[in-house]
Amino acid sequence: MTGPSLQRTVIVANPMGFHLRPMAAFARRAAQFQSTVTLTKEGRRVNGKHMLELMTLAAEQGTPLILDVNGSDATEALEALSEILAAPTMDDDP
Amino acid sequence: MRMTDFVVREAIIPELTATTKDGVIREMIEGLRAAGYFKGGEPEDIVKAILKREQLGSTGIGRGVAIPHTKHNSVDRLIGTVAVSKVGVAFDSVDGEPVHVLVLLVSPQDRPGDHLRALENVARSMRDDGFVRSLRQATTREQIWALLDEAPLQW
Numbered sequence: 001m002t003g004p005s006l007q008r009t010v011i012v013a014n015p016m017g018f019h020l021r022p023m024a025a026f027a028r029r030a031a032q033f034q035s036t037v038t039l040t041k042e043g044r045r046v047n048g049k050h051m052l053e054l055m056t057l058a059a060e061q062g063t064p065l066i067l068d069v070n071g072s073d074a075t076e077a078l079e080a081l082s083e084i085l086a087a088p089t090m091d092d093d094p
Numbered sequence: 095m096r097m098t099d100f101v102v103r104e105a106i107i108p109e110l111t112a113t114t115k116d117g118v119i120r121e122m123i124e125g126l127r128a129a130g131y132f133k134g135g136e137p138e139d140i141v142k143a144i145l146k147r148e149q150l151g152s153t154g155i156g157r158g159v160a161i162p163h164t165k166h167n168s169v170d171r172l173i174g175t176v177a178v179s180k181v182g183v184a185f186d187s188v189d190g191e192p193v194h195v196l197v198l199l200v201s202p203q204d205r206p207g208d209h210l211r212a213l214e215n216v217a218r219s220m221r222d223d224g225f226v227r228s229l230r231q232a233t234t235r236e237q238i239w240a241l242l243d244e245a246p247l248q249w
Contacts, residue, residue, distance in 0.1 A: 001213060016206045020161065021151050024188065051155045051188060055217030058210040 003035065003072035009064050010085040017058040018085065026084045027051050035071025037081060048081070095211045097219060097242040100199070104129035106235045107177035110196075115185055119144050119162050122198045125184050129175075136168045138188045140200060152221040154187025158230070159220050161213065163199035172208045176238055179229055195220070195228050219245040 012018045018026075030037040030048045037048030041063060046053035048067070059065055065085060069077040095098050103200050112121045127137045139174035143164040147153070154160040160183075182192030197216050201209045219225050225245060232238045 019206070019210060020153060020155075020163075024155075025150055027188070039221045040137060052157070052217045052221050055155070055213045056221075057205075058214035060207050 003070065004066070004074045006071040006074045006078045007066060007068050008078055008082055009066050010082050012061055012063045012065060013086050013088040014089075015061050017061050018054075018057060018063070018065070020055070022084060022087065023051060023054040026081060027054055029080055029084060030077070033071065033073045033077040033080075034054070034070045035077045037067045037075045037077060040066040040068070060085050095208075095215050097174075097197075098214055098239070100172045100191070100208075100240075101197075101242055102126055102129050102131065102173055102175055103235070105131075105175035106238050106241060107175070108234055108238055110179045110233055112178050112182075113147065113179070113181055115183060115244050116141075116145060118177065118183050118196060119148075119177060119198065120167060120195065122162075122175050123219070125175055125177070126173065126200070127199075130172065132168050136166070140164060140166050140168070144198070148186075149235055152188070153222075154185035154189075154191075154193050155217075155225060156187055156189040156191065157220060157223075158182070158191055158194040159197070159216075159226065160185050160187065160189075160193040160195075161197050161199065161200070162202065162218060163209070165201050165203050165209075167203060169200050169202055172199060172201045172205065172212055174212065178232065178238070180230070195226055196207040 185193040
């Protein structure tokens with residue numbers, strides 16, 4: 001695989017934490033990139049393209065998550081995926 | 095947290111009779127009601143809230159598993175139930191596959207952390223294909239409870 005390897009630490013802003021809907025949005029978006037996508041919380045790294053793995057993060061509001069992207073579209077992936085993680089709302093949960 | 099910490103044993107349904115998304119959610123909430131939860135019009139209110147949440151995006155996470163959920167004032171701690179559909183339910187899941195295992199969660203309004211830990215717990219168990227297969231093959235409430243109780247805390 002060629003392309004840059006980029007990393008950014010993003011703080012979960014959503015008051016409900018990184019819950020199922022943002023996770024689904026994240027996994028769906030991540031799957032659109034050729035780059036590999038991982039998220040790390042407290043040293044535990046998971047595949048960002050898999051819902052079941054993202055669910056194991058249990059990241060509450062204020063949790064720093066390290067986003068790593070590696071591949072030809074890494075720059076675009078880093079921006080798009082950081083935005084989902086840092087979004088303060090998706091909070092129309094009934 | 096383990097699944098047995100929040101799953102209401104008496105509400106577990108080893109073989110759902112409903113075959114639609116609305117129907118299985120209703121049947122699971124009825125299971126919790128029969129186990130002593132909710133009063134008055136709360137069950138219907140909760141069913142509607144869960145279906146409204148589903149409209150925002152399916153909670154079918156793939157591998158035949160769905161986690162319908164909502165927040166509701168009628169509970170003072172996170173509760174849940176597990177149900178199995180032998181025939182499968184169309185759920186608009188991320189992988190398009192029908193759902194066979196459902197974990198339904200009702201949380202208090204102000205405890206997002208518990209909800210996230212419940213999701214973590216469900217995911218940890220459901221990553222194991224053998225666990226999902228065993229749940230689908232279970233025929234009694236006791237068998238399902240035993241599987242949930244035996245699920246490893248670590249991976």
